[in-house]
Amino acid sequence: MRTGTLLWAGLEVPQEEYLHPGHLACQGCGAALAMRLVLKAVGGDVMVVLPACCWTIIDGPFPYHALRVPLLHTAFETAAAAAAGVKAGLEVLGDTRTQVIAWAGDGGTFDIGLQALSGAAERNEDILYICYDNEAYMNTGIQRSSATPLGAWTTTTPEAHPEDRPKKDLMAIMAAHRIPYAATATVAFPDDLIRKARKAKGIRGTRLLHILAPCPPGWRMESERMIKVSRLAVATGAFPLFEVEEGTRYTLTYRPAGLPLKEYLKLQGRFAHLTEDQIAVLEKQVEARWKELLELHARTHGTVEDIPVVPFGG
Amino acid sequence: MITASATKVITGNHAVSYGVLLSRVQVISAYPITPQTQVVELLSEFVASGKMAARFITVESEHSAMAACIGAASVGARTFTATSSQGLALMHEMLHWASGARLPIVMANINRALAPPWSIWTDQTDSLAQRDTGWMQIYVETSQEALDSIILGFKVSERVLLPTMVVLDAFLLSHTAEPVEIYDQGRVDEFLPPFSAPYRLKPGVPQALGGLADPGVYFEFRVKLQEAMEKAREAILEEGKRFAKLFGRFYGLVQEEFMEDAEMVIVTAGAMAGTARAAVRELRNEGRKVGLVRIRVFRPFPFVELRQILGGRKKVAVLDRNLSLGHHGIFYEEVKSALYPMAARPLVVGYVLGLGGRDVRPEDIQAIVDDLEMREEAPEIVWWGVKR
Ligand SMILES: Cc1ncc(C[n+]2csc(CCOP(=O)(O)OP(=O)(O)O)c2C)c(N)n1
Ligand SMILES: [Mg+2]
Numbered sequence: 001m002r003t004g005t006l007l008w009a010g011l012e013v014p015q016e017e018y019l020h021p022g023h024l025a026c027q028g029c030g031a032a033l034a035m036r037l038v039l040k041a042v043g044g045d046v047m048v049v050l051p052a053c054c055w056t057i058i059d060g061p062f063p064y065h066a067l068r069v070p071l072l073h074t075a076f077e078t079a080a081a082a083a084a085g086v087k088a089g090l091e092v093l094g095d096t097r098t099q100v101i102a103w104a105g106d107g108g109t110f111d112i113g114l115q116a117l118s119g120a121a122e123r124n125e126d127i128l129y130i131c132y133d134n135e136a137y138m139n140t141g142i143q144r145s146s147a148t149p150l151g152a153w154t155t156t157t158p159e160a161h162p163e164d165r166p167k168k169d170l171m172a173i174m175a176a177h178r179i180p181y182a183a184t185a186t187v188a189f190p191d192d193l194i195r196k197a198r199k200a201k202g203i204r205g206t207r208l209l210h211i212l213a214p215c216p217p218g219w220r221m222e223s224e225r226m227i228k229v230s231r232l233a234v235a236t237g238a239f240p241l242f243e244v245e246e247g248t249r250y251t252l253t254y255r256p257a258g259l260p261l262k263e264y265l266k267l268q269g270r271f272a273h274l275t276e277d278q279i280a281v282l283e284k285q286v287e288a289r290w291k292e293l294l295e296l297h298a299r300t301h302g303t304v305e306d307i308p309v310v311p312f313g314g
Numbered sequence: 315m316i317t318a319s320a321t322k323v324i325t326g327n328h329a330v331s332y333g334v335l336l337s338r339v340q341v342i343s344a345y346p347i348t349p350q351t352q353v354v355e356l357l358s359e360f361v362a363s364g365k366m367a368a369r370f371i372t373v374e375s376e377h378s379a380m381a382a383c384i385g386a387a388s389v390g391a392r393t394f395t396a397t398s399s400q401g402l403a404l405m406h407e408m409l410h411w412a413s414g415a416r417l418p419i420v421m422a423n424i425n426r427a428l429a430p431p432w433s434i435w436t437d438q439t440d441s442l443a444q445r446d447t448g449w450m451q452i453y454v455e456t457s458q459e460a461l462d463s464i465i466l467g468f469k470v471s472e473r474v475l476l477p478t479m480v481v482l483d484a485f486l487l488s489h490t491a492e493p494v495e496i497y498d499q500g501r502v503d504e505f506l507p508p509f510s511a512p513y514r515l516k517p518g519v520p521q522a523l524g525g526l527a528d529p530g531v532y533f534e535f536r537v538k539l540q541e542a543m544e545k546a547r548e549a550i551l552e553e554g555k556r557f558a559k560l561f562g563r564f565y566g567l568v569q570e571e572f573m574e575d576a577e578m579v580i581v582t583a584g585a586m587a588g589t590a591r592a593a594v595r596e597l598r599n600e601g602r603k604v605g606l607v608r609i610r611v612f613r614p615f616p617f618v619e620l621r622q623i624l625g626g627r628k629k630v631a632v633l634d635r636n637l638s639l640g641h642h643g644i645f646y647e648e649v650k651s652a653l654y655p656m657a658a659r660p661l662v663v664g665y666v667l668g669l670g671g672r673d674v675r676p677e678d679i680q681a682i683v684d685d686l687e688m689r690e691e692a693p694e695i696v697w698w699g700v701k702r
Contacts, residue, residue, distance in 0.1 A: 047515060049385065062531055065522040070515045072388050073524030074381060075407055081378035085343060085385025085393075088369040090517070092340040092391050098517040116381065119374030 011191040014040040023066035025058045028223025030213030030230060031132045032058055033187045035067070035103065038130060038209070041197035044069055046099040047090075049083040051113060052076035053105035054139045054215075055132075077112040079104040080120035083127040099128055099201060106133040106147035110168050121177040124205040128197075131170065131208070134215035142218045149238075151282055153220070153270040162273065166285060170210055171244060178247035179206040186212040186239060188230035192253060196243065212239045220269025232264040235312040237286050240293055250296035254310035261286055315365075319498045326487035329457035329494045330396065330422045330480070331356035333464025335366055336502040337420075340391040343371040343382035345401060348434045349484040350424045353396040376401035380408035380419075387417035388523060390511035392468065395419070398484070399426035399440040406444065409477075413448025413539065415524055416513070418471030418478075420464060421449075425584065425635075426484045427670040435671020436484040438584065438636035442612070442644040448539055450478045450546055451612040453583040455569075457492045462563055465506055469553045472509050474546045476539070483585040483635075484671065497561060505560050543614045550611060567616035569608040570623050572598055576605025578686055579624060579660075581649055582633040583609045586674055590633065593679035604683055609645060617652045624653060627660045631686045633679070635668040642666075642695055663689055667698035674699070 002015040018039035025032035031054055039046070048071045050056060056073060059066050074082040083102035090098050104113055109131035120127060136154045137143040143156040146168040157163040174182040181203045185193040193211065200207040214230050216223040233239035237256035244250055261283050265271040274282070294304050316336070324332070330353045334342070342361065344354040360366040369386075373379045376397050383393040397405065402423050412419050427437035441451060452467065454460045460482050467478035482488050515523055527535060551566060558564035569587075572594050573579070580590045587608040597604045607623055609616065624630055630653075634643025641647060646664030653659045665682055668674040678699060685696070 045517060047389070047517065056526060059522060059525060061526040061528055062522075065520060065525065067522070068520045070517065070519055071522040071525075072385065072515055073522065074384065075411055078378065078381035078384075078408070081373060081381035082385035084371055084373075085341065085382030085387075086389055086515070087385075088341045088343075088371055088382070089386030089389040089391035089393075092367070092369055092386075093389065095517060115374060116378045119378055122374075123372065125371075 013190055013194065016040055016043070018044060018068040020066045020068065022060070023058050024060055026217055026223070028216045028226035029058070030187050030215060030226055031055060031134060034132045034211045034213045037187065037190050037193050038101070038197050039067070039069065041194040042099055042101070042128070042201050045097060046101050047072065047086055049074055049079055049086055049100065049102045051079040051104050051108045052139065053108050054134070055103060055105070057139065076108055078116055079108055079113050080125070080127065080129060081116040083129070084120050084123070084125040087126050102127055102129045104129070104131055105138070106131060106135060107137045107145040110146045110170055118177065121174060121179050121206045121208070124179065126204050127206060128200055129206060129208045130211060132211050132213040134213050134218055135167070136218050138215050138218045150285060151271060151274050151278055153273060159273045174208050175244045175247040179208060180204070181207040181243070181245055182210070183243040184210045184212070184239065184241050186230045186233060186241070188227045189234065189241065192241060220272070221267055225267050229264065229267050231312060232259065232267065235259045235310050236261045236264040237290055238264050240290065242293060242297070249300045250293065251300060252293055252297045252307045255307045256290070257310050257312040315499050316496060317498055317500070319495060319501070321493050321495045323491045324457065324494050325352060325489050325491050326457040326460050326482050327352035327424070327489065328356050329461040330464055330482070331360065332494070332496050333461040334394050335360050336497060336499060337465050337468045337506055338392065338508070339366070339368055339394040341369050341371065341383065341386035341393045342395065343373050343379045343386070343393070344395045345373055345376045345379050345397065347398045347401045349426060349488045350396045350398040350401070350422070352488070353422055376404045377408060380405045380412060383419045384408060384412055384415060384417055387419050388415065388515050390509065390514040392509045393419050394421065396422040396424070398424040399428055402440050402444060403428065406447070409444055409447035409449060412477045414535070416475040416542070418468065418475055418509070420467040420471055420478045420480065422460070422464070422480045422482065424482050424484050424488045433670045434484060436486055436585070436635065437669050437671065438481070438634070438644070441479060441481045442636050444479070445613060445644070448476065449613060450476055451481060452478065453481045453610060453612060454487070455585055455587045455608060457487060457494045458563070459565065460487065461494055461496070462557065462561070462565065465502060466553055466557055466565065469506050470546060470549045473549045473553070474542045476542050476546060481584065486585040501560055505557060547614050565610060567611040568619045568623065569610055571606045573605040573607070573623065575603050577603040577628040578683060579605045579607055579627050579630045580633060580679060580683070581607045581609065581630055581645065583612065583645060584635070586633060586635060586668065589674055589676055590679050593676040593683070596676065597680060597683060602683070615648055615652065620649060620652045621656055624660055625656055626658065629686050629689070630660045630662045631682055632662060632664050633682070634664060634666050635674070637666055637669065661689065661692060663692045663696060665696045665698045672699060
């Protein structure tokens with residue numbers, strides 16, 4: 001395997017590949033890229049525990065396996081519990097080195113797996129929990145989850161009655177568990193994603209990365225727009241990038257580039273039905289969230305002046 | 315470490331804990347529920363005091379308890395959990411997962427009736443409702459058998475790569491103290507060496523376990539599971555004999571007593587066998603030709619043994635402290651299906667009794683034998699001890 005780093009659009013990214021070509025992801029799948037980047041960051045001394053989600057399919061049917069690392073499939077709601085078991089099993093057998101990664105979708109994390117995740121986090125199990133968030137149940141054909149944003153279309157929140165509740169605040173829930181490290185990231189910022197994954201790797205206890213992973217078919221967008229949408233999610237403030245240490249120390253990664261939220265929404269068919277008034281409501285919500293996060297950052301750092309503006313090439 | 319064998323007066327629950335200690339389990343993951351709690355409380359003490367070199371994961375639910383056992387067993391650790399009733403029902407999805415993944419997990423289930431209405435008393439429906447999950451099921455009669463069946467459970471499970479459920483009646487066994495021989499560790503180690511998993515997830519080896527199997531391959535995995543169940547019959551007997559040599563106690567698939575010239579036979583399982591034994595002994599003293607069969611292993615089901623033992627008898631009463639709603643008592647269903655291929659079948663009558671922990675006394679069983687003697691055909695269900 002190639003080692004060293006490679007410049008990707010001017011960003012340093014490790015050359016090691018742990019995702020073989022031939023996997024079954026759709027074109028422009030944010031979840032596939034998220035896995036590729038996380039494994040580049042964390043390296044091969046890992047075991048992945050995978051509940052039901054798109055990645056169950058992406059990895060390939062028996063006897064195929066697209067990842068270069070061991071992988072345990074498990075039931076939908078059990079990622080955190082099964083990962084805790086894997087870690088305990090490895091430890092009693094004398095292996096304290098292998099990182100155990102629970103890799104779950106938003107449904108498996110925000111909804112059906114939240115109880116097991118809360119249990120593992122509260123016990124501070126030594127696992128790296130990664131939620132790749134495509135904001136709906138995509139494996140089963142785009143049904144809403146509690147990570148689906150306000151106003152979005154899904155097959156269970158049809159246009160006549162789109163999603164009427166805001167996205168659940170997973171990071172606040174995890175912060176309330178006082179886990180040592182939680183961070184958000186997205187695939188259009190690979191250097192940031194890799195830095196956070198590496199930082200998480202170096203910490204013991206429950207660590208969580210919440211990665212926004214755009215889904216072209218589910219978000220009703222062109223697959224070649226995936227990176228742009230991921231980038232706009234951050235640049236417009238829709239998906240803030242930040243870290244929370246010990247549940248209390250907040251550090252914002254970037255501040256938005258001041259782009260209107262509309263720039264993010266208009267590329268996605270799932271928001272196509274929204275009226276100007278509805279968009280205004282979403283904008284207010286994004287603003288309020290930023291205000292909250294800036295306060296948390298200021299409480300930790302004494303200032304918000306140190307937050308860099310998102311590097312956004314358009 | 316227990317260096318010398320000793321007899322202690324302990325409950326069935328604690329006998330299970332000692333069985334787990336002696337089996338050198340490495341990962342325990344469990345959630346409390348009456349009447350199982352003492353099993354895990356004592357195990358927590360064993361782990362906390364360093365008597366056991368194990369990790370105890372205090373999960374937030376039974377579903378997670380089984381998920382964590384599955385995780386730990388997948389990398390080759392020896393794992394154990396214990397539960398009861400509602401907890402077992404909550405685990406259901408993961409019970410299928412454990413057997414499908416061919417993981418030799420051992421669990422104790424303390425039989426308790428399912429709600430509503432709430433009940434904490436014995437009733438076999440909780441475990442029997444899990445009969446199709448691919449777990450071996452052992453119904454024990456005594457605390458000693460509970461301890462022994464944990465050790466034997468690991469031995470057989472690790473040989474055939476299927477999980478084992480050791481089943482005890484609530485209170486009648488779980489909370490009743492009896493003398494139990496707790497063996498020295500050396501002898502148990504000789505019988506049950508450390509687990510070396512033939513298939514497991516290994517760091518650095520990029521294999522996936524449990525991925526999507528299309529219709530071209532799924533079927534064969536199921537056939538292999540059934541073949542493993544078939545092999546388990548032989549394994550249970552062979553390991554039972556080996557165990558008997560070392561520890562002086564033999565356990566097979568079924569236990570038969572007073573059978574030599576028996577014309578009528580009581581078939582039952584679990585602690586009720588003790589009550590039935592007292593009744594049958596009494597009837598024998600009166601000169602009546604009554605025998606007793608205790609089904610110890612319910613999965614794999616002892617078809618052959620039951621045909622051999624019950625063939626040629628006149629009448630069989632199956633006592634079920636359980637009920638498959640819309641069908642019959644579950645042991646009754648299964649005994650009938652075992653006997654069906656025989657040309658000359660005894661009359662088999664199913665008695666449902668003692669649900670939700672209602673007391674069953676030796677007099678009840680004697681009266682059941684009288685009832686059986688009168689019958690020329692079998693009604694769907696004979697309810698016993700129901701208030702009308
Ligand atoms: C207990 C259970 N309920 C439902 C399902 C069906 N199911 C499989 S994947 C899935 C959705 C997964 O959504 P998410 O976690 O967001 O991952 P994604 O598919 O979006 O990648 C559902 C509902 C299941 N496998 N198990
Ligand atoms: Mg999803």
